[in-house]
Amino acid sequence: MVNFQQYSKYYDLLYKDKNYKEECDYVISKIKQFDPKAIQVLELGSGSGSHAHYFCKAGFEVTGVERSPEMVALAKSKNIEGFNPTIGDISSFEISQQFDIALSLFHVMSYLTENESLINCFKRVHQQLKSDGVFMFDIWYSPAVYHQKPETRIKRLENDTIEIIRLAESKTESAKNLVAVNFDVIIKDKKTQISETITEEHLMRHFSIPEIKMLAAFTGFEVVLTEEFLTENTASEETWGVFFILKKYRK
Ligand SMILES: C[S@@+](CC[C@H](N)C(=O)[O-])C[C@H]1O[C@@H](n2cnc3c(N)ncnc32)[C@H](O)[C@@H]1O
Known part of the structure; x- marks a missing residue:
């Protein structure tokens, strides 16, 4: 299924009211908590670069992996200093660099609908992270x-x-x-x-918490935080977007 093709032309307008700055401030506070020295960030499904813009402003260097060539072209046209958006699939990409942090925001993980693509993505992220690297993402929550x-x-x-x-x-x-x-x-x-x-x-x-914990354990990660995205509340039936932080524990 091809998506984010024509849709990409209107993407930034469709999400002009989305508070990317607030989201990045929240994620940066988690990075400071879980890996204070982090600089190198891998962003999966980096879209049109709206999060990368704020991460780079805050001093991070961001490499994006994004399947839609149209979204990558849009991101590149913004000339965000410190951001390198590349075309690739997050289940099969390979980059000759190790990262401190891997991030995936705005439900990108929920676009991986098959067990195989999820496992492959987690394994790829594991390979691309330095030891003790941290993987952060939000998903649609089954309850x-x-x-x-x-x-x-x-x-x-x-x-x-x-x-x-x-x-x-x-x-x-x-x-x-x-x-x-x-x-x-x-x-x-x-x-x-x-x-x-x-x-x-x-x-x-959509995912349950035990499902993500099992996927994490299977691919060499430990879940160290689960909460409602932005509010930090405990995930509940009212929580559409749940945020996870995983730590790499196997070499
Ligand atoms: C809802 S958008 C989020 C984009 C960006 N993270 C943001 O917050 O604006 C989902 C993005 O994930 C990308 N995506 C979905 N599946 C992907 C895959 N398997 N590999 C790479 N990118 C993917 C889409 O092309 C799209 O740009």
């Missing part, structure tokens, strides 16, 4: 998905030249811990009044 149930959402946005309406409709596949989110994005040119519609399906997997 919240079952409790709240994905609902149809409508988002309206605009800039000087276009108006956008995004419809997100979801179908769950409980037996596989999957939710298929179908995005219809209608883009209207304000000058010509001409509209186009793009459609993309994003297949997302």
